[in-house]
Amino acid sequence: MLSRLFNPRGEERAVSFQSLFAAGDAFQFTTNSGTVVTQEDSLRIGTVYACVRLIADSISTLPVDTYIRVDGDRRPYRPRPEWLDMPEVGVSRTDHFQQVLVSMLLNGNSFTRILRDDAGVAGLSVLNPQKVEIKRDESRRLIYVYDNQYIIQNEDMIHLSELRLPGDLRGRSRIELVKENLGLSKALEEFAARFFGQGSHTSGIIEFPGNLTREQAKSLVDGFEEGHKGLRRSHRPGILFGGAKYTTTSVAPDDSQFLQSRQFAVEEILRAFRVPPSMAGVIQSGAQAYASVEMNGIHFVMHTLRPYVTKIEDGYSKLLDSRAFLKFNLDGLMRGDFASRVAGYSSGLQAGWLSINDVRRFEDLRPADGGDTYRVPLANVDLGAAGLTELDRKTMMAQRLINAGFEPAAVLKALDIPAITHTGVAPVLLQQVTEPAPSYDVNQRDVNVTMPEVVVNVPPPNVNVAPPIINVPETIVRVNVPESKPTVR
Numbered sequence: 001m002l003s004r005l006f007n008p009r010g011e012e013r014a015v016s017f018q019s020l021f022a023a024g025d026a027f028q029f030t031t032n033s034g035t036v037v038t039q040e041d042s043l044r045i046g047t048v049y050a051c052v053r054l055i056a057d058s059i060s061t062l063p064v065d066t067y068i069r070v071d072g073d074r075r076p077y078r079p080r081p082e083w084l085d086m087p088e089v090g091v092s093r094t095d096h097f098q099q100v101l102v103s104m105l106l107n108g109n110s111f112t113r114i115l116r117d118d119a120g121v122a123g124l125s126v127l128n129p130q131k132v133e134i135k136r137d138e139s140r141r142l143i144y145v146y147d148n149q150y151i152i153q154n155e156d157m158i159h160l161s162e163l164r165l166p167g168d169l170r171g172r173s174r175i176e177l178v179k180e181n182l183g184l185s186k187a188l189e190e191f192a193a194r195f196f197g198q199g200s201h202t203s204g205i206i207e208f209p210g211n212l213t214r215e216q217a218k219s220l221v222d223g224f225e226e227g228h229k230g231l232r233r234s235h236r237p238g239i240l241f242g243g244a245k246y247t248t249t250s251v252a253p254d255d256s257q258f259l260q261s262r263q264f265a266v267e268e269i270l271r272a273f274r275v276p277p278s279m280a281g282v283i284q285s286g287a288q289a290y291a292s293v294e295m296n297g298i299h300f301v302m303h304t305l306r307p308y309v310t311k312i313e314d315g316y317s318k319l320l321d322s323r324a325f326l327k328f329n330l331d332g333l334m335r336g337d338f339a340s341r342v343a344g345y346s347s348g349l350q351a352g353w354l355s356i357n358d359v360r361r362f363e364d365l366r367p368a369d370g371g372d373t374y375r376v377p378l379a380n381v382d383l384g385a386a387g388l389t390e391l392d393r394k395t396m397m398a399q400r401l402i403n404a405g406f407e408p409a410a411v412l413k414a415l416d417i418p419a420i421t422h423t424g425v426a427p428v429l430l431q432q433v434t435e436p437a438p439s440y441d442v443n444q445r446d447v448n449v450t451m452p453e454v455v456v457n458v459p460p461p462n463v464n465v466a467p468p469i470i471n472v473p474e475t476i477v478r479v480n481v482p483e484s485k486p487t488v489r
Helices: 002-006 039-043 046-060 093-107 179-197 214-228 258-273 290-319 338-351 356-362 386-403 408-415
Strands: 064-070 073-076 109-117 120-127 132-136 142-146 150-153 157-161 204-207 245-248 324-328 447-451 454-458
Touching: 039 046, 039 093, 039 179, 046 093, 046 258, 046 290, 093 109, 093 120, 093 157, 093 290, 109 142, 157 290, 179 258, 290 324, 338 356, 386 408
Parallel strands: none
Antiparallel strands: 064 073, 064 324, 109 120, 109 157, 132 142, 142 150, 204 245, 447 454
16 A cells, blocks of 8 residues: 555656766665665755765865874975865865765765876876776786776775675665665655645545546546645635545545654664754754753764764875875864863863963964963973972072071982082182171071971081191192182192
8 A cells, every 4th residue: 555655656767867976777776665766866855965965065174184294293294285175177175075975975985086197196086986896807906997998906096985894895885775764755755745736635536426438537537636736725625516426545644654754764864874863954852952962063073974084084195105194174073162162271271281372273363472382280380491490499599508507418408409529629719608697596406497488497507617628739720719810839
């Protein structure tokens, strides 16, 4: 009954394949609902078109660049290849990658021919996947036969595929794998269009007592359809003469669970393409929180877009140097709301792994002068000078303590400063003796010297120290003194 309902005449329509790919019947799939599904046909299904357009547009418009890894660091690969911005004459980068993704989403395979000249890669051309046949030559190497006449070697082809089973040379077409769901959706759409086009409940049988000629029967049917066919004429009352009786044979949409069937078909298509309903324009019952919509977007980037992006990056990186690679920037799609971004930036700035200019680049702002400095937490000083700052403070404190008369060795030990080997020249000849302050108590047993943020306990100085005995050999030693230059014999 469903077969007669969805396809009452019993014919199988073979839709020509002219728009996106070339004509051909190799990729037509007959379904149990009685409909024939092709790759072009699938694009006429609203949910399929929305999913394909969403994925293809999201990836093809991403920023992309080439990089090279040097000593573990990622640096821009320059000069930037010309084929990246203009893969083919008259075809922009966005259009090129859009064709690649549409081929993968519908056919399961994308074939890009590499055009070379003496200087290297001259251009890239996306081929019709239905015209490409994959074979192996006598040496078991892969070759590609295009349009049954052109042989393309493996090194001159970028082949990207969808799900591929072990031993398969081609990726599986998503249209073939979910053809029953697509056929059901197509049949439901045709049934809905025919249902309203024929005037809703007016499909039925007109019983007339007695015999009618062919012309009379045709006139009766044509007159009845003229008054009821079409959405605007639906549910209009009809008048029959001569004892004619009308009996409906149609099935009401509510009785056949028409709406539930369409909803099921839509959900199956979304599941096959891994697209959240809200991103395909499908309104679900119940309100969705903003956080749920945001998480759906992140889930879409991570689990739907990223696999395709990785396949394209791997396939096109072979056109570059062995250390270079192609990279799409997904950061723009992963950005949350402004409050979340500010919180993340603040955490990176305080932890020292982000600079001000890093944050400004993420927000597409111009670099600021001096904004490339990375700062450590707490002190908020330069990362390179953080270790020197503490040593400078200890050194300044040690100089003040030694100038106040404390023993140098005790000061260095108390402040944990490494000792420095003496030059051998008498200290009295290197610096002037500093007298203790008048308020200094030599009999104090515990001296607390308080400096900013540091308290150091050192023993009192020993003032009963005999003057040093200096033995100078019979040579002339010149010592630079600020006031004069005495000569000692």
